[in-house]
Amino acid sequence: MKGKATSFDIAYRAGVSQATVSRALRGSPLVNEETRRRIEAIARELHYTVDKNASNLRRQRSGTLALLLFEDPTSDGSLINPFFLSMLGAITRASARQGHDLLISFQQLSHDWHADYHDSHKADGLILLGYGDYLASRGKLERLEEQGTPFVRWGAVDDGQPGIAIGCDNAGGGRAITEHLLRLGRRRIAFLGDASPHCPEFLDRYRGHCAALAAAGQTSDQALQIDAADSTEEVGYTATLGLLDAGTAFDAIFAASDLLAIGAMRALGERGRRVPDEIAVVGFDDIPLARLASPPLTTLLQDTKIAGEMLVDTLLRQIRGETVHNQVLPAQLVIRRSCGTGRAAEDGPPDPAA
Amino acid sequence: MKGKATSFDIAYRAGVSQATVSRALRGSPLVNEETRRRIEAIARELHYTVDKNASNLRRQRSGTLALLLFEDPTSDGSLINPFFLSMLGAITRASARQGHDLLISFQQLSHDWHADYHDSHKADGLILLGYGDYLASRGKLERLEEQGTPFVRWGAVDDGQPGIAIGCDNAGGGRAITEHLLRLGRRRIAFLGDASPHCPEFLDRYRGHCAALAAAGQTSDQALQIDAADSTEEVGYTATLGLLDAGTAFDAIFAASDLLAIGAMRALGERGRRVPDEIAVVGFDDIPLARLASPPLTTLLQDTKIAGEMLVDTLLRQIRGETVHNQVLPAQLVIRRSCGTGRAAEDGPPDPAA
DNA sequence: CTGAAAGCGCTTACAG
DNA sequence: CTGAAAGCGCTTACAG
Incomplete structure (x- = not known):
């Protein structure tokens, strides 16, 4: 009877109707306590489990x-x-x-x-x-x-x-990041990520970024917003190389995701630009890798x-x-080393490998 | 009738029995082609899908x-x-x-x-x-x-x-790693990972390691096998600190998993030991992070x-x-920078951050 | 508190 | 090629 016992088998052994077995096992208050115990004991003994297909079919749900x-x-x-x-x-x-x-x-x-x-x-x-x-x-x-x-x-x-x-508070998170970078003295912040309605989460992050700039009396430079269609390390890497090649000056990168940020750091490293001394980098998501990156990545934690x-x-x-x-969950700034500490740039030691 | 059409509804509209509908939709060869097409058209129109609970109950499977x-x-x-x-x-x-x-x-x-x-x-x-x-x-x-x-x-x-x-060829993989390290001139290879029957995969990797040592005429030094109960970055970090504190000399670490290896590299970095120049590090698994580690981690790819x-x-x-x-899948050595290149130790440049 | 019965929506021998 | 019928194993009104 391995794995094949039905409620009828139990009913037979317990000397009750199959309906009572079903009630007892579903925890119906209608069943006599002693009867229930007897049924449960037999069910255990027979390794009985309710057949989900039958149960679901009858109850018109799937659990x-x-x-x-x-x-x-x-x-x-x-x-x-x-x-x-x-x-x-x-x-x-x-x-x-x-x-x-x-x-x-x-x-x-x-x-x-x-x-x-x-x-x-x-x-x-x-x-x-x-x-x-x-x-x-x-x-x-x-x-x-x-x-x-x-x-x-x-x-x-x-x-x-x-x-x-x-979703999380993307606009608020974007604002928090840019406010932090401004506080640390960064002035030319590149935004890495698709800021279009195709990708509304990134767009909201970008809007928060612009709001923080505006609040600080700055305008956002179009040349500093780089579309990154996918959220991958590779795309972040390529986009950052493009940014460097374009010759636009910048002292920080706000990447719309951690993967983009990690790719950005790889590109910066290859071109000999030091993070965070020359360029501060901040991501978004707080994936496990963020903590292990080198330098460890400042980012926004989505719980x-x-x-x-x-x-x-x-x-x-x-x-x-x-x-x-709808519900909006708060995002929390997690400060690590990739954004620097606010001391004057150019004088920090290079980061040891993590 | 949104999402509630049954095979009876379709049968009624198609002017056939419900059994024929069931046959037609399951692709039975018994059904007339024209009848089948008619039934399929109606099914599509009604957004019909077979009720899985009923179907599974009848067929005594779940798909x-x-x-x-x-x-x-x-x-x-x-x-x-x-x-x-x-x-x-x-x-x-x-x-x-x-x-x-x-x-x-x-x-x-x-x-x-x-x-x-x-x-x-x-x-x-x-x-x-x-x-x-x-x-x-x-x-x-x-x-x-x-x-x-x-x-x-x-x-x-x-x-x-x-x-x-x-599973993958853990013993073969372990042998391949250690052979590679020996080829590069490493002689004191620490093995990071639980080598007990509680964790047979790690044990097999360890056995492969020992086999490679034996083939090279070396014996395995017990002091160089460090148990690491869990396969986490943190455990790898702690275990490596312990190894360093014990004062045992070693010039390579074979970590039984990439996470352990990444933790090991963090510990080595903090103690100022350069990877790979002083200490070569190799992992196992080829997780995405391995490629992004700094230096990029040599490891065994499990497909x-x-x-x-x-x-x-x-x-x-x-x-x-x-x-x-049972089946054993091959594992493939992926050589990156963390194992060094075989040139004399101590003269390589430190690795830039990834 | 318990039982007899209907029915969830299918699939598939069986008969034609 | 098609239909009538049984039945998969439950749950739950209904009646007592």
Whole structure:
């Protein structure tokens, strides 16, 4: 009977009806305590577990959430932005804690994922994760909403996209970074990252950056905003080489993501520009690598644990029919060595390798 | 009818029986071509998808695999060894390619995961992933086998554990590393990593190391084998400080994982020991960070893409009732700067920051 | 507190 | 090639 016992087997041995077994095992208060104990003992003995397919079919739910990661299609087979991996871990844990299974899948924005998971009762709701071109995905999100599929997405909040979004305070974070750099005496801050509606999170970070400049009475120099389509180390490296080649003077780089920042530091290192003495570098995300970079990278911490819990919690409430709202999570400046200490530039010792 | 159409709705509109709809949509060759086309058109129009719970219940399968990650319980909430994340990505893709959904879950070895996924028909089989104490998990694996649960695990092969294992050639990899270091003139090679049956993968790497030493007519010095219980940067850092404090002379470190190696390099850097000029460092895994470390880390590449495909493929064949076998995948030496170039030590320039 | 019965939405022998 | 019917293993009104 290995792994095959049904509620009928238990009912037979316990001398009760199958219905009573089901009630007892689901914790119904209707069942006599002694009966319940007997049933539970037999269930344990037989290694019984409720058949999820039968249970779900009957209850018209799945007890499962689906996490859809939208990855950059250009990226290598196995590489994912570590930030999303961190989110993945947090979401997996939060989901388990709430008693839900988690399906995971990588999707291209172009595919037909939107009509699958919910209609087929594979999942009760979707979590959408990943930098993608938000303009391109709008149609799919609208269809999800039309179909009544519960979903939440991580990303820019209040950007007019359909559905519930949870994200960090990108504008506030961008402002905090630039304020910090200004405080340290940096005046020519390059912004590395796509500042367009295609990438609203980066755009918000850029807006925060510009707001801080404006508050300090400075204007933003167009020549210092470098588009970086993808958020990868390689792109950050290439973009920074381009910036150096263009000959524009700058004393700091605000990279819209840690991966871009790490690539920027590699380019600077190769060209013999010292970080932070000549050029301060700041990232965004606080991926594990940021702490290990050389020099360790100043960045903005997005708390993925809280984010994951928030995403799962909001989605489950939506599934239950409650009214849910967008939410903005604070981001916290983590100061390490890559931004310098505010002393006069050019006189610090070079950083030893980490 | 949003997301609620059933095969009966389609049958009604198509003027056929529900059974024919089911056949047509499952691609049965019994159905008339014209009938099939009509049914498919209506299904599309109604946004119909087969209810997985009903289908699975009837077919007594789930079309789902479960990936269980056994994490180091001491690790931080969201951190996972990047190597396993890379495996996770590869497994997710391979699983999708084979038309299976993937459930993901983090498990403590102590929990009762073994009796859950298969019995409840949540998954047709399990993939087990993660450094864990293999001696401690033996009982669970035995029970899985007893229950007839199909499962494969990534790890040491032929270590006498129950079930099918797929892993890389740890002994061969360890030998390759040490041979390379010897070729470069290193003579006192410290091995960083738990060399005990609790951690058979590391043990195999150590054995390969010792085999290479023996082949070169050297004996392994016990003082140069440092246990490192967990595979984390922090542990590598601490262990290396300990090694330095012990005063044992050494000119190379063979770390059993990249994370350990990166921690080792940090410790060496802090103590002013130059890598690779004074001390060569080599890791194992080729995580993305290895390439970005400073200096870039020489390591052994485990091809996670192939590994993921192999795991999924083997598990599916096992589920289908085929006989499957353990498999060893080759590991490939990736030479970067951390091991030096074989020129005399002490005369190289210090490495610029990456 | 318990049981008999209906039904969730499919798949698949069986009969034609 | 198609249909009528059984049944996968549960959950839950309904009746007692």
